[in-house]
Structures are given as structure tokens and as C-alpha cells.
Amino acid sequence: MSSSAVTAPFNRDALEQVLKRRFFFAPAFELYGGVSGLFDYGPPGCAFQANIVDTWRKHFILEEDMLEVDCTMLTPHEVLKTSGHVDKFADWMCKDLKTGEIFRADHLVEEVLESRLKGDKAARGIKVEEEEDEDKKKRKKKVKEIKNVKLDDEVVKEYENILAQIDGFSGPQLGELIVKYDITNPSTGGKLEPPIEFNLMFETAIGPSGNLKGYLRPETAQGQFLNFNKLLEFNNEKMPFASASIGKSFRNEIAPRAGLLRVREFLMAEIEHFVDPEDKSHPKFNQVKDIKLRFLPSGVQESGSTELIEKTIGEAVSTGLVDNETLGYFIARIYLFLLKIGVDTNRIRFRQHMSNEMAHYASDCWDAELQTSYGWIECVGCADRSAYDLSVHAAKTGEKLVVRQPLPEPITVEKFEIEISKKKFGPKFRKDAGSIEKWLLERNQTDLESLGNELTANGKIVIKVPGVEGETELDTELIKIEKVKRTEHIREFTPNVIEPSFGIGRIIYSIFEHQFWSRPEDVDRSVLSLPPLVAPTKVLLVPLSNSAELKPIVEKVSNVLRKNQIPFKVDDSSASIGKRYARNDELGTPFGITIDFESLKDESVTLRERDSTKQVRGSYEDIIDAIKQVTYFGSSWAEGTAKLTPFESQSTDA
Structure with a gap:
């Protein structure tokens, strides 16, 4: 820029x-x-x-x-249930009791408190920046209590403190804030229901039967x-x-x-x-x-x-x-x-x-x-x-998601291990035996230590296994949990992530804002200063006139750009060259190559840089090489065009 x-x-x-x-x-x-x-x-x-x-x-x-x-992109319900998305992938929403209008609770609290702070500043005679978001502006105009009302200093501090932490509030906490600060529907002033969780995933059915539930x-x-x-x-x-x-x-x-x-x-x-x-x-x-x-x-x-x-x-x-x-x-x-x-x-x-x-x-x-x-x-x-992620999927599927590495030297470790008496286990629990055994074998060292202590103290443990009706009681005849010393030659671990x-999309929009500006001499001439590396089109090829004489050199330069895989566009319209450049500046095109009648004599062309509108001249091969250096190899404009001749023109940006 x-x-x-x-x-x-x-x-x-x-x-x-x-x-x-x-x-x-x-x-x-x-x-x-x-x-x-x-x-x-x-x-x-x-x-x-x-x-x-x-x-x-x-x-x-x-x-x-x-x-x-x-x-x-299609994911079965069981996978996202295991990962926690089914239960926890949610935002908090609240509904207007009368109109049914729905708001995202954290955004509503944030917008109302920000508006009240602006009303406070206006009441104190402090200049307030104009709100640019039209939707937000319309909503805030309808919030009656924020019209230039001076707030107590303590209330201002409270609001600022809440806004600094707005990303961290739970649904119930947001509900408390809505009640405490009398936050209502900005459009109608209507009372709101307490926030409830809304799962953000799109649900679908996989297959014609509809029995396999899934999500995008x-x-x-x-x-x-x-x-x-x-x-x-x-x-x-x-x-x-x-x-x-x-x-x-x-x-x-x-x-x-x-x-x-x-x-x-x-x-x-x-x-x-x-x-x-x-x-x-x-x-x-x-x-x-x-x-x-x-x-x-x-x-x-x-x-x-x-x-x-x-x-x-x-x-x-x-x-x-x-x-x-x-x-x-x-x-x-x-x-x-x-x-x-x-x-x-x-x-x-x-x-x-x-x-x-x-x-x-x-x-x-x-x-x-x-x-x-x-x-x-x-x-x-x-x-x-x-x-977390590898552990929960391993526990659910029974498939080890671990790394196994040979140890330089064998080590002796003490681990809690569970021994199941399968001869007694099967007949006692029948169809539930597999589920109970799987649950026991999935326990980690902390779980096994706790269960072992309970077994030693009471002679039995009582557990609740998902999918098994009621509680399951296991005594020392059925299981043993003991700390065992073993010599290990392999280290097995679950990686962290x-x-x-x-x-x-968010990055793209932010870049648009960061790189958008207007030329000081003409606010209607907008420029999008996208880096050449990511700009949609790298070069605008501009013949100075529609003369048939210029077409062969335009075609020759076009072919070299294509061969070098440099995205370009030709603008041979009747608009002035300044207008042609201006409408490509707002597309983010970083370079322009002007072909004029001098180009017919020596195949030289002019290269224009978008932001500064500086121009240099040289052979089209040297110009294209400079474009490549600046676009793909990180050279600055000065470095890339060092061998080219500065060029002054009165008409190119008119």
C-alpha cells in the first residue's frame, strides 16, 4: 500500500x-x-x-x-459422539418470548454493552466513531436505553471487564448477565428466554434406509x-x-x-x-x-x-x-x-x-x-x-492408536494389570460378558489403581457399564487387579497433538480490509493491494490503441506470459489507459504491461507497479523476468527492476 x-x-x-x-x-x-x-x-x-x-x-x-x-465430509454419528462434538459442539442462543426471534447470546450481550458504552461516551461529550456495520447499526438504533445515557463509573468498568472476557462465558453465565443488565430484544424490547445450547452440526442420514445417522x-x-x-x-x-x-x-x-x-x-x-x-x-x-x-x-x-x-x-x-x-x-x-x-x-x-x-x-x-x-x-x-483425540477413538474402537519404539536399554516398570477369570465370567454374565470385559480392559492406570483399592478393601467392586442394564458386581473370584513388575524392551505411547x-474465508476477508484503500487524489479510485504472490491476476496487458499493428506484439507477449504460467488479462477496450488500469487496481492486479508504437521498433514495453504507479521500461523478456522475480521469488520492486530504465508518462494514469 x-x-x-x-x-x-x-x-x-x-x-x-x-x-x-x-x-x-x-x-x-x-x-x-x-x-x-x-x-x-x-x-x-x-x-x-x-x-x-x-x-x-x-x-x-x-x-x-x-x-x-x-x-x-460425511461423518457417522458414532465418530462425532466419541470426539465430543455431538454433546459439546454448540453455541448458546436465546429466544424472544413473544416474537420467537433468535439471538446468539454472547453476540447479543457484546453488542448491547458496547452500545451502552458508546451512549455513555456520547453523553460525556466524547467523540464516538461511526458504526459501519449497517445491520448492527439498525439493531442498536432500536435499543431504547442506550441513547446517550451516562453510566456510573463502576458500571463502565464492569462492562469493559465483561467485554474483555466475552469469549469465556458459559451459557448460564450469559443468562445471568442478560438478567443482571436487563438485556432485551434490541428491536422490540421484548423479554428473552434463558440461553439454551444449540448444536451447530448439520445432521443427515447416510444410505437409503435412514438408519445410519451422520453429520456434515x-x-x-x-x-x-x-x-x-x-x-x-x-x-x-x-x-x-x-x-x-x-x-x-x-x-x-x-x-x-x-x-x-x-x-x-x-x-x-x-x-x-x-x-x-x-x-x-x-x-x-x-x-x-x-x-x-x-x-x-x-x-x-x-x-x-x-x-x-x-x-x-x-x-x-x-x-x-x-x-x-x-x-x-x-x-x-x-x-x-x-x-x-x-x-x-x-x-x-x-x-x-x-x-x-x-x-x-x-x-x-x-x-x-x-x-x-x-x-x-x-x-x-x-x-x-x-x-485426547487419539485416546478417545482408541477407547471406543478397541484399536490401538499408539507409537511403539525400541528402548535403548530394557527398563523395569510397575503397572496395574487386570486378570479376568474367563471360565467364570462367560457363564455368569452371558450376553453382557463381552461389554463388561471390554470396559474393564479400557481402564487406564489411574482407574485400575482406584478399582484395585476398592477390590482389596471390599472384596468386590460395583461398576456401571454402558449398554448393560443396572449395576455390575465383580468379586475376587471373577477378577484380580495387581501391580506387576515387568521388563520392557519397547516403549508404547499415545502421541500428543x-x-x-x-x-x-475469514483470512481472505481480513486481507481485503487490510489491503483496501483509495487514491488520495481521487477517493473513487479504489486499490486492493494484494501481494503479487496471491493476487488473482498478476499482469494486465494493455495495448495503447486498437491498431492492428500492435496485435502481433500483444500476441507475442501473451505467449511468453502463458509459457511462464503467469496469470494475465488483455484489456484492449476503447477506455482510456488510465481507466483500464484503475479498474484492475481494484481487482488487485499488481502489474501492468503497456504496449505502444515504440514496442514495434525494439520490442520494448512499459511495466507499471499498481500501488506506487511507478513505471520502468525494457525488453518484454526482461520485464517478464522482473515480474517473476517480484511475484514468485520474493524480490522487492527495486530489486526486481534494477536493470530496467525508469519511465515517465503523462497519460498512463490519467
């Missing part, structure tokens, strides 16, 4: 008009009135998304030697976990290693809003890095340890603040702010990827999950959040998920 454009205020309406008019994306089924949260990508949107995915593959899969898989997957991770043994074998049993998957996921959002930021069908790119739980160091951590990042730790949020802490990732790991090297390595690599594709370095932060939002099995979790006109938006999650998870 040009330095002069930075001072121009961002205009979301202007951006959305460009994105709609140039068909980057549009509401799906628009002829039928559309469906909230569903969008179609047009030609420039498709190309931009494809380039981001290609860059992601190279940045992660290629550079980190990852194993890519492509798993089905809410993430791409489960297929990677279920293929762990195959991936480990493919990787010659070597640890650590990572799998990766790119594909569509689906979430039945309560209140889709903000364009691509909250949708019901979206593209995800996810990594599952399998690591030894006893060694979470990373061999390449030294390569990233000096990268400075802005962190929002959980403790800061829980104190009611949003003040960022700037540290190198090396300092963050060494001080324990980030749990381990492998998690820290991926946080840094996420940051480098986002910068590469066009995210503004000043509008990215890493927010740590608070204790009340952290999954019980996770040891640490950070979200890469990008600042937009809608606020800070979570675009990438990076979590240490411990051994570090999971970076990318929401591609």
Missing part, C-alpha cells in the same frame, strides 16, 4: 461495493432471495482463494514435510486422527510427524453475519502434528525464536484488560507463556504465513484461551486474531490438544 493512502479512513461500504461489483463473492441463491451464511465465489475470489491455498501448501506441507490427506463434518480433523496408524506406517514409523488436510466444513450458525466472517459452509486448512508427550522440543525452533509477536495472555484478559504484551516467541516459550517449543514454532510459522499473504503486521495478535474457555484436555491454546472493522476476529487456532487450524 502506498504511504500516502495509509492516512485515508477505511470505508467498508466502498470495499463491499467493489467486492460485489467485481464478483469476488456474492450471496448464494440470490435469485431466490439468498440463504444467510452461504456464499458463492466469483472468478477473482476463486483465484485469490486458490493462490492462498497453494501458498499454504508450500509454506506448511512442503516446507515441513507434512502428509496430506483428503477425507470425506464441522472440521477436517477427525479423518486425520482415524487414519493415524496408516499415516504412521507411511512415515516409516518415525516420530514426530504431521498430517494436513484442506477441505470444506459445515456449521449451522445461529446468526450468520459479517459476510465471510461467520458462515455455514467454509474452507478449512488444518494440521495435526503428532509429537512425543515427553519431548515437545522442535528442531527448527531456533529459526523462529527471535520473531516478535503481540500476545494477549489469559491472565491479562481475566483481569479485565486487553493490553498486549510484545515478546519474541523464544521469550514466550522460555518464560512459560507459551507451553512448549513445538506450539511456539507453529505460532511463529502461522505469523509468517499470514504476513506472506497480505495480513497487516500491525493488526494481528495472538490471544490465549482463558481458563473457562480452554478445553479440559488442552495444555495451551492460542488464537491468531486479525483486526477488522468488525473487531478482532479469530482466524487461526493453535492448540496443544494433548492425547499440536493443531493449527485455519479459517480460509
Whole structure:
């Protein structure tokens, strides 16, 4: 982006008009009135998304030697029941008792409290920024009690504290806030029902009978976990290693809003890095340890603040702010990827999950959040998920999802083991014997120690086995639980998982906001400063006139661009050359090649750079080589065009 454009205020309406008019994306089924949260990508949107995915593959899969898989989007109920999605993959919604209108509870609390704070500032004579989200603006206009009402200082502090922690409140806590602060339907003032959980997965039936219940997957991770043994074998049993998957996921959002930021069908790119739980160091951590990042730790949020802490990732790991090297390595690599594709370095932060939002099995979790006109938006999650996923699927299926490694020296270990008297077990429990035995053999060391103590103390244990009616009583005639010493030559362990998870649509929209501006001399001339690497089209080929004399050189340059696989478009319309460039600036096209009558003499052409509108001239072979250097090999404009001649023109950008 040009330095002069930075001072121009961002205009979301202007951006959305460009994105709609140039068909980057549009509401799906628009002829039928559309469906909230569903969008179609047009030609420039498709190309931009494809380039981001290609860059992601190279940045992660290629550079980190990852194993890519492509798993089905249809997932049986039992898989997502085991993973916890059926029971816990939900948001909290509340309903207007009279109208039946539905709101997502956390968003409603957030919007009402933010509006009241703005009303307080207005009452105190403090200038308030204009709200740009039209839907939000309309809702807030109808909230009667926030019209320029001065709040007590203590209430202001309470609101600010709540907003700093809004991501961490449970449904019942949100319900308490709604009652405490008398939050009602913004449109009608109507009372709301207490928040209830709404599962976000799209349910379906697999097969014609309808008996096999399933869902459209809410993430791409489960297929990677279920293929762990195959991936480990493919990787010659070597640890650590990572799998990766790119594909569509689906979430039945309560209140889709903000364009691509909250949708019901979206593209995800996810990594599952399998690591030894006893060694979470990373061999390449030294390569990233000096990268400075802005962190929002959980403790800061829980104190009611949003003040960022700037540290190198090396300092963050060494001080324990980030749990381990492998998690820290991926946080840094996420940051480098986002910068590469066009995210503004000043509008990215890493927010740590608070204790009340952290999954019980996770040891640490950070979200890469990008600042937009809608606020800070979570675009990438990076979590240490411990051994949870592999453990629950192994327990459910009875299939070991473990790594087995020879020990350098045999070791003696003490373990609790259970011995089942099968001769007595079968006749006593008959059809339930298999279920009870499976339940017993799935117990971990902590469970076995507890059961063993109970058996020793009481001479029996009483257990509740899923699928078996009533309680099951087992005495010392049926089972024995003892601590046994064994010499082991093999170490067997369940890997931990570090999971970076990318929401591609959210990243795309954030980049649009970060790179959109208008030329200071003409606010109607919009520019989308997409990095050349990911720009949908790299070159606009512009013949100065429609003269037939120029067509052979246009064709010659076109053929060389095609041969070098550089995406380009020819604009030989009758519009002025300035207008032709202007309408491609808003498409994000970084370079323009002008062919004029001088080109007929020596095959020289002019190269224009989008943001600065600087121009250089040289042979078309040298110009195309400069484009390649800047686009694909990381050269700056100055470096890539060093051998070319600066060119001044009065007409190109008129």
C-alpha cells in the first residue's frame, strides 16, 4: 500500500461495493432471495482463494514435510459422539418470548454493552466513531436505553471487564448477565428466554434406509486422527510427524453475519502434528525464536484488560507463556504465513484461551486474531490438544492408536494389570460378558489403581457399564487387579497433538480490509493491494490503441506470459489507459504491461507497479523476468527492476 493512502479512513461500504461489483463473492441463491451464511465465489475470489491455498501448501506441507490427506465430509454419528462434538459442539442462543426471534447470546450481550458504552461516551461529550456495520447499526438504533445515557463509573468498568472476557462465558453465565443488565430484544424490547445450547452440526442420514445417522463434518480433523496408524506406517514409523488436510466444513450458525466472517459452509486448512508427550522440543525452533509477536495472555484478559504484551516467541516459550517449543514454532510459522499473504503486521495478535474457555484436555491454546472493522476476529487456532483425540477413538474402537519404539536399554516398570477369570465370567454374565470385559480392559492406570483399592478393601467392586442394564458386581473370584513388575524392551505411547487450524474465508476477508484503500487524489479510485504472490491476476496487458499493428506484439507477449504460467488479462477496450488500469487496481492486479508504437521498433514495453504507479521500461523478456522475480521469488520492486530504465508518462494514469 502506498504511504500516502495509509492516512485515508477505511470505508467498508466502498470495499463491499467493489467486492460485489467485481464478483469476488456474492450471496448464494440470490435469485431466490439468498440463504444467510452461504456464499458463492466469483472468478477473482476463486483465484485469490486458490493462490492462498497453494501458498499454504508450500509454506506448511512442503516446507515441513507434512502428509496430506483428503477425507470425506460425511461423518457417522458414532465418530462425532466419541470426539465430543455431538454433546459439546454448540453455541448458546436465546429466544424472544413473544416474537420467537433468535439471538446468539454472547453476540447479543457484546453488542448491547458496547452500545451502552458508546451512549455513555456520547453523553460525556466524547467523540464516538461511526458504526459501519449497517445491520448492527439498525439493531442498536432500536435499543431504547442506550441513547446517550451516562453510566456510573463502576458500571463502565464492569462492562469493559465483561467485554474483555466475552469469549469465556458459559451459557448460564450469559443468562445471568442478560438478567443482571436487563438485556432485551434490541428491536422490540421484548423479554428473552434463558440461553439454551444449540448444536451447530448439520445432521443427515447416510444410505437409503435412514438408519445410519451422520453429520456434515464441522472440521477436517477427525479423518486425520482415524487414519493415524496408516499415516504412521507411511512415515516409516518415525516420530514426530504431521498430517494436513484442506477441505470444506459445515456449521449451522445461529446468526450468520459479517459476510465471510461467520458462515455455514467454509474452507478449512488444518494440521495435526503428532509429537512425543515427553519431548515437545522442535528442531527448527531456533529459526523462529527471535520473531516478535503481540500476545494477549489469559491472565491479562481475566483481569479485565486487553493490553498486549510484545515478546519474541523464544521469550514466550522460555518464560512459560507459551507451553512448549513445538506450539511456539507453529505460532511463529502461522505469523509468517499470514504476513506472506497480505495480513497487516500491525493488526494481528495472538490471544490465549482463558481458563473457562480452554478445553479440559488442552495444555495451551492460542488464537491468531486479525483486526477488522468488525473487531478482532479469530482466524487461526493453535492448540496443544494433548492425547485426547487419539485416546478417545482408541477407547471406543478397541484399536490401538499408539507409537511403539525400541528402548535403548530394557527398563523395569510397575503397572496395574487386570486378570479376568474367563471360565467364570462367560457363564455368569452371558450376553453382557463381552461389554463388561471390554470396559474393564479400557481402564487406564489411574482407574485400575482406584478399582484395585476398592477390590482389596471390599472384596468386590460395583461398576456401571454402558449398554448393560443396572449395576455390575465383580468379586475376587471373577477378577484380580495387581501391580506387576515387568521388563520392557519397547516403549508404547499415545502421541500428543499440536493443531493449527485455519479459517480460509475469514483470512481472505481480513486481507481485503487490510489491503483496501483509495487514491488520495481521487477517493473513487479504489486499490486492493494484494501481494503479487496471491493476487488473482498478476499482469494486465494493455495495448495503447486498437491498431492492428500492435496485435502481433500483444500476441507475442501473451505467449511468453502463458509459457511462464503467469496469470494475465488483455484489456484492449476503447477506455482510456488510465481507466483500464484503475479498474484492475481494484481487482488487485499488481502489474501492468503497456504496449505502444515504440514496442514495434525494439520490442520494448512499459511495466507499471499498481500501488506506487511507478513505471520502468525494457525488453518484454526482461520485464517478464522482473515480474517473476517480484511475484514468485520474493524480490522487492527495486530489486526486481534494477536493470530496467525508469519511465515517465503523462497519460498512463490519467
